[in-house]
Amino acid sequence: MRKLFLILIVLLLSVLAALWFHDQPGYVLVHAAGTTVQTSLFLAIGVLLAAALALYFLVRVLAGIVRSPAGMRNWWRHRKQMLARGRLLRGLRRLAEGDFDTAEKEMVKTVEHSETPLLHYLGAAWAAHRTGAGVRRDRYLALADRSAPESRLAVGLLQAQLYVEDGQFETAFATLNVLQEKWPRQPRVLELLSYTCERLGEWDRLMEILPALRRHAGQLPAGRLSALERAAGIGVLGNAAREGSAKLRQTWAALPRAICEDQQVLAAYVDAMLATDPSHSETEKLIRSELKKRWDPHWVQRYSRLEPEDPTRLLTTVEAWLKQHPDDPQLLMAAGKLALRSQLWGRGQSYLEAAVSRGAPAEAHYLLADVLERRGEPDKSRYHFRRGLEMASGMAPLAELSALEQPRAEPEQPLEARNATG
DSSP: OHHHHHHHHHHHHHHHHHHHHHTOOOEEEEEETTEEEEEEHHHHHHHHHHHHHHHHHHHHHHHHHHHHHHHHHHHHHHHHHHHHHHHHHHHHHHHHHTOHHHHHHHHHHTGGGOSOHHHHHHHHHHHHHHTTOHHHHHHHHHHHHHHOGGGHHHHHHHHHHHHHHTTOHHHHHHHHHHHHHHSTTOHHHHHHHHHHHHHHTOHHHHHHHHHHHHHHOTTSOHHHHHHHHHHHHHHHHHHHHTTOHHHHHHHHHHSOHHHHTSHHHHHHHHHHHHHHOTTOHHHHHHHHHHHHHSOOHHHHHHHHTOOOSOHHHHHHHHHHHHTTOTTOHHHHHHHHHHHHHTTOHHHHHHHHHHHHHTTOOHHHHHHHHHHHHHTTOHHHHHHHHHHHHHHHHTOOOOTTOOTTTSOOOOOOOOHHHHHHTO
16 A cells, blocks of 8 residues: 555656656757757656666666576575475474384484574484484484584483483483583582482482582472482481491581481481491480480380490380380390390390290390300290291291290299399
8 A cells, every 4th residue: 555655656746747847948968979969858857767777777687697696595505494494393293203213314314404403413312312222312412512512501411311211320420410510500400410319329429419409409399309318318327337437427417407307317327326336425315315205116226236335324224214115025125135235144034035025026036045045044045046037037936846945834923023033
């Protein structure tokens, strides 16, 4: 509509100009090389306009002729780009359909003409990975990195993800460490790195990235971060325990408070201390503190593993607890063990007999067998040793025990009376 309006205006102006020039009496006289040309002003102006238009169109034609090779090249390049785009779309479709061999071929066939070679190489790498072609996969990933250096994070993440899926955790770990140095707050890098640390047992490295995980990996499930903190805490304590109790205590003191308060981490620390230095007073304090919070047979069992210089002091504590928990088999076994360490053989036997009668584990039978052997009762000793083996192996009690192997029945005495004989 606008063009039509402009054409009408031009025609109107042309008519007005023609009428005006027609009424003008002037003329144009041109004399050149002995030749004289005289014409009206209106005709002269018309000839000049026609000459200008002819020159303009001539220049346009010549410019088109000069530019035609470049134009053909641009057209051909554009056509190849369209073909590459079509192959990319077909490759992605085949990839989604699970036809990985065809997808890989479609992705790389016209990649040199594509405007987005990164997508071609990443898709081809994924397809090659699915077919188990690790060498081709790594080559495509290297080409993707060279084709788009600004997308190094995306290429590295896909590379690490494919390594993890392939079980190449060491290679994934190395790749992710490089990425984490350059992008220390990237959530996906932190998530994958924490996973590889967990699989490889790299607990010290996992402990290093935990603060960044808390701040930046907001997409982790609620319990996942707690599980990682727990695993890291238990792992670094296990590593420290191999270097001795001093290193173990130093590592424990350096752990964040939130990790130390986790029950499983605390239990791992106490177990490691009992294995490396069972006589340390700090371990006893921790166990008593936990038992004061809540009564737990597992912590009672840990208390019985302490080896202080004065075991009678611990025995007094356990006997005080027995007044509140007289039927606790773990507590009775702990009292028996501490009595034996104090060389109170009779008292230890009484506690262990009471423990096994209340379903104490196989360890109580072994201890009781030992003390019975010491006290000259081999038949009873063999019986309890055999019962301990049965319980430890999960076997049912053997029916072919001879009468000599059975413990002789004795009148039941109050525990306090039997302790007095110890």
